[in-house]
Amino acid sequence: MTPGPTQVPQKSLLALAKQVTHHRTPDAAELYKNVVTALQQVCCTKNDLFLLTGSGTAAMEAAVTNFASRGEKILVLSSGKFSERWGEIAKAFGITPIFYELAWGERFDNEEVKKILAANPDVVAVYGTLCETSTGVGHDVQGIGKIVKETDAIFVVDGISAVGSVECRTDDWGIDVLAVGSQKALMGAPGTAIISVSEKAWRKCEKTSRQAFYFDLVKYKKNAADLTTPFTTPKSQLEALGLSVNLLLEEGLENVWRRNAQLAAATRAGLTAMRLRLTTKFPSDAMTAAFIPETIDAGTLMKTLENRYGVKLAGGQGDWKGKIFRMAHFGMIDECDVLGVLCAIEMTLNALGFAVPLGAAARAAEQSFGVL
Numbered sequence: 001m002t003p004g005p006t007q008v009p010q011k012s013l014l015a016l017a018k019q020v021t022h023h024r025t026p027d028a029a030e031l032y033k034n035v036v037t038a039l040q041q042v043c044c045t046k047n048d049l050f051l052l053t054g055s056g057t058a059a060m061e062a063a064v065t066n067f068a069s070r071g072e073k074i075l076v077l078s079s080g081k082f083s084e085r086w087g088e089i090a091k092a093f094g095i096t097p098i099f100y101e102l103a104w105g106e107r108f109d110n111e112e113v114k115k116i117l118a119a120n121p122d123v124v125a126v127y128g129t130l131c132e133t134s135t136g137v138g139h140d141v142q143g144i145g146k147i148v149k150e151t152d153a154i155f156v157v158d159g160i161s162a163v164g165s166v167e168c169r170t171d172d173w174g175i176d177v178l179a180v181g182s183q184k185a186l187m188g189a190p191g192t193a194i195i196s197v198s199e200k201a202w203r204k205c206e207k208t209s210r211q212a213f214y215f216d217l218v219k220y221k222k223n224a225a226d227l228t229t230p231f232t233t234p235k236s237q238l239e240a241l242g243l244s245v246n247l248l249l250e251e252g253l254e255n256v257w258r259r260n261a262q263l264a265a266a267t268r269a270g271l272t273a274m275r276l277r278l279t280t281k282f283p284s285d286a287m288t289a290a291f292i293p294e295t296i297d298a299g300t301l302m303k304t305l306e307n308r309y310g311v312k313l314a315g316g317q318g319d320w321k322g323k324i325f326r327m328a329h330f331g332m333i334d335e336c337d338v339l340g341v342l343c344a345i346e347m348t349l350n351a352l353g354f355a356v357p358l359g360a361a362a363r364a365a366e367q368s369f370g371v372l
């Protein structure tokens with residue numbers, strides 16, 4: 001149940017078991033084209049889209065080094081472990097981040113973003129996050145996109161955990177660069193990062209002295225004309241990822257978003273019925289995080305869930321280490337998973353001395369699902 005990596009569908013697992021074949025071949029080109037096209041659909045974009053061998057952070061690094069030169073200023077919307085990473089990457093390359101920083105669990109105020117950009121016209125790019133996986137907050141990327149669009153800055157979004165789970169209309173929302181990872185809502189194996197690049201972002205890229213070699217997106221653009229990658233294509237991974245993404249497309253994106261929203265609502269209802277406090281008033285529908293009662297040791301809770309019930313949740317990160325748990329409802333997770341996990345949490349809380357009326361969570365979740 002962790003918000004990445006997630007379980008991989010059987011069809012895709014079987015693709016991973018096939019013999020490895022060479023990557024400069026017509027069949028590799030066909031695979032490349034199909035996977036890129038499917039991902040463009042999931043990302044709601046007609047922009048160029050590239051496949052990088054690496055985890056999601058590879059796309060984040062490429063999204064910094066290709067669009068900001070050493071010494072240039074970027075605005076980082078920072079409110080959690082993953083959004084902080086934008087600033088860390090920038091600093092590693094001598095790029096100057098300025099921060100609009102909020103307490104974890106809060107959501108950015110669009111008017112404030114507007115003011116900061118007006119006061120800092122030398123900001124070349126704004127870095128945001130669609131679902132802040134460390135806190136469970138869903139940010140108003142659509143609203144922020146409108147503001148950034150009116151400026152010369154480009155808008156870069158970390159959609160690593162959100163794309164394939166919640167609405168992300170890259171082109172309509174003015175997202176110039178989108179970063180995604182294979183191992184979250186897209187149900188691929190870990191190891192492929194995805195990045196999309198708009199015309200506005202290309203214009204900035206051309207003026208940028210890029211501190212990149214492996215992640216130099218100009219190389220990827222040149223190779224894309226031949227339907228290939230500059231370095232060895234992770235064909236097995238791509239074949240599996242393509243099959244998984246096609247499952248989402250067959251279901252229909254809007255149906256996927258609706259299903260994830262229903263699972264999220266039921267999860268929130270169930271946790272609240274157990275008297276657990278959610279980490280935010282602005283929850284994403286991709287995943288949910290809740291505070292662990294102070295009387296309960298986080299490690300014992302997680303271990304009991306894993307050993308007794310086979311349920312793996314993710315713990316807190318940074319300042320919230322030992323204080324929260326996080327669970328996904330994207331990918332292959334369904335109603336029965338959510339119900340079962342809520343019940344397992346309820347039984348474990350009771351076993352550890354935090355009294356919850358048995359059945360409270362299941363009842364609330366069932367009511368939330370409603371009559372089908």
Ligand SMILES: *Cc1c(COP(=O)(O)O)cnc(C)c1O
Nearest residue numbers: 055056057082131133160161181
């Ligand atoms: C998982 C995640 C990342 C990091 O991805 P890796 O694949 O571990 O590099 C970055 N941002 C968000 C929002 C994430 O959920």
